[in-house]
Amino acid sequence: MSRLVSWVNMRGVSFLFGFNPRDFRPAQAKVNKIRGIALARRSQVADFIRIKPCLEFPASEIYPRTMDTSPANPGFRVAALYRFCRLERFEELRAPLAAFCCSRGIKGTLLLAAEGINGTVAGREQAISELIAWLEAMPELTGLEVKYSVAAEMPFHRMKVRLKREIVTMGVEGIDPKHGAGAYVAPSDWNALIADPETIVIDTRNDYEVSIGTFQGAVDPRTKSFREFPQWVASHRDQLEGRKVAMFCTGGIRCEKATAYVKSLGLEEVFHLKGGILKYLEEVPAEESLWQGECFVFDERVSVSHGLEVGQSELCRACRHPLTAEERLSPKFSAGVSCPHCHDQRSDEDRARYAERQRQVEMAEKRGLRHIGS
Template identity: 55%
Template structure:
């Protein structure tokens, strides 16, 4: 059993590159894998490993400037969800592409999971899912608006095109762990929207704390690791990943005629050329050969 920790913190890092070696050293010493992103605006990532390894890494992160009260979302995985460790330097720890957006300057009102149902059930509240379309496709809250974005960078343009739909409404926003809402609520405030709220701790915290019988969530929550999705109680969901398009699939989707492991699924078969598919087949062949040798091919993760 592996411990999985999803975390983020907006805090000024004047020299994020100087923090990279220490994070890599502690993570590798503890056998931790996953991805951590560092930028001048803070840290973001999901990592997995043994409980002692995760504890040591979290202690190191909490010692960084502004991270003392970091509260990661912790869950478990039966199999290691990441093949390797990646600590990367980025311009943003979650990319919105809006230079003026600064969550440290202010965000929407935080709403605890226990209070979320009452808020989103109010008639004057519009609920917006800030995640991408492939995430929304496998689960969301009752009545939530799906912006149908391909990436978080698309959200500002969607808002500009749709803002009149939400006139005289309070806006409640949510995402997987909370990080995208930190930026999207700050963005809406900069656009003159006054009553903005977001789910504290994101969907993961809601699924962890709110009993299934009281929940307004339907489906599974997409996660960016080998588990693909989780449900109530943060139990691993049923989904698999199409390694061609990185979209989530249900096990029965593998029986569709468009499905070819590592090459295509019913969601992406029409999106790639014959040349692309030939390249994917060669990659899948190398993955199969690695498996036959008892090895783990990085392209298969």
């Protein structure tokens, strides 16, 4: 009976108004789709609101700016981690991962994508140990590549978990580091490989990272981002043919994908430094090292040197370029305002704005606080 009434009503509408309501089903379907998207977005916003207070809570309000680094109070443990794997439904991991970190005072940035996880975080030793154990309890993340170091101060302001297309962005489809990467070379064997005249050594990091340190004889592709690396390879492929190709980066993730890309082009003898520069600096004694300068790191320490000791480099707070001690002697350097890399690119208005921010940073430091904009 209800079907009949419905049919009669529809026929009546069609007769009276000259159209059939069925004609509007596609439009209604579109409305339903939009409604579904809105509900999903509302759910995402709810998740974000639950996490946001922790994400934006200044680290200095939880931990003091300076720390006693005696054995009884060893500061913070920093973990640089990654793993290439097939991470199904990685979007669903974001909220519980952020909540896990926030509940333990862990801060930093973690990236999630279908190809795996990547990032650097810091916290108390027990908290970091719990996080690594929690991640490795997932079958896909067992065997996580982790490099540890120590920071006297919390090197991050907040905790961020981001969803990405790639955990390290190259922009080339079909590259699978899990099965196609180059051969690992242990830090203890790295010197012999790069000293071989048949080896071309390539620094896969960005130009601003290379500017404060690299390996002896390494080629600097002078890339602004990792996306530019495939183009550099294409224009220099003739220099790579028939030679051993050795690549390195900070922690191993970029050169792992870079070697997979180069091998996909048909080159055979492709190698990369296992654990990256960080593992090399940790394990190879300074007197035997072929590393020159400091290694840039993406946190408030700015750089590390042999033994993973915090380096002498500082960050220009105007352009975020790392600065050596010599560069800070330049007349174009003004703390928080400009440096030799950006001075000529800024207007007077820019410098005035940066100077005001620097004034606020210094005022916060006098009160024992950390200014988020520093």
